[in-house]
Amino acid sequence: DAGVTQSPTHLIKTRGQQVTLRCSPKSGHDTVSWYQQALGQGPQFIFQYYEEEERQRGNFPDRFSGHQFPNYSSELNVNALLLGDSALYLCASSLSAGGLIQPQHFGDGTRLSIL
Amino acid sequence: AQSVAQPEDQVNVAEGNPLTVKCTYSVSGNPYLFWYVQYPNRGLQFLLKYITGDNLVKGSYGFEAEFNKSQTSFHLKKPSALVSDSALYFCAVRDLAGGYQKVTFGTGTKLQVIP
Numbered sequence: 001d002a003g004v005t006q007s008p009t010h011l012i013k014t015r016g017q018q019v020t021l022r023c024s025p026k027s028g029h030d031t032v033s034w035y036q037q038a039l040g041q042g043p044q045f046i047f048q049y050y051e052e053e054e055r056q057r058g059n060f061p062d063r064f065s066g067h068q069f070p071n072y073s074s075e076l077n078v079n080a081l082l083l084g085d086s087a088l089y090l091c092a093s094s095l096s097a098g099g100l101i102q103p104q105h106f107g108d109g110t111r112l113s114i115l
Numbered sequence: 116a117q118s119v120a121q122p123e124d125q126v127n128v129a130e131g132n133p134l135t136v137k138c139t140y141s142v143s144g145n146p147y148l149f150w151y152v153q154y155p156n157r158g159l160q161f162l163l164k165y166i167t168g169d170n171l172v173k174g175s176y177g178f179e180a181e182f183n184k185s186q187t188s189f190h191l192k193k194p195s196a197l198v199s200d201s202a203l204y205f206c207a208v209r210d211l212a213g214g215y216q217k218v219t220f221g222t223g224t225k226l227q228v229i230p
Contacts, residue, residue, distance in 0.1 A: 106158035
C-alpha cells in the first residue's frame, strides 16, 4: 500500500522562475493539503483540495496555486519565485469521510532551494 | 483562531529516563489534537491523537499523551527514552473553520536523547 509520494525530492531554481511540485495521495484518500515548512519552523498550511477544487487557503499570496486531478493527485505551482520561498514543501492526504478525527498522512516533501 | 504552542525549542533527556514534550492549545470548539514526529529530511509521521474519552492516549513506539482540559495542554510522554527517539516533534490541532478542516501545527520541539 503506497503512501503519499512527492516529486521531485529536491529542486533548485532562481528568483523569478516558476516551479511545479507533484503529489500522489495515499491509496484511498481523496483530500490533499499542501504545507510549507521553512527551516526550523512548523508546517504552514497553504491550501487544501477536495473534489478538484480548492476548499481552503492559508495566508499565502496568489503566486501559490494548485490543482487536483480526477485521480486525486495534486500539483502545487509557485510563480515569480522569491528567496523566501526556499523551504520543504509537504503534501498530506486524508479521507474526507473520516472527518476531523483522521490523521493526515504526509509525504517526505520536496526541498526547494531558490538561488 | 486556533493556535498551538510548544514552549520548548529543545528537550534533552538521558537514555532510559522518562521524557515529556509540552504542548498547549487554544481552540474555540472541541479540540482534536495530534502529535507527529519528523526525522531529518523526512515528512511527518503520525504518533497519536486525542478525540474524546480517556485523557491518557496511547500511540506508536511507546509514546502516550495526556490531555488536560483545564490546563489546555496535551503533553507527549514516554516512560523510557531511546536514542532512536531523537527527532523533531510537532503538536497539531484540527478544527472546523468555515466548514472545512483546518490544521495548525506548533513550531516543533527537538528531542535529543543522550546515550
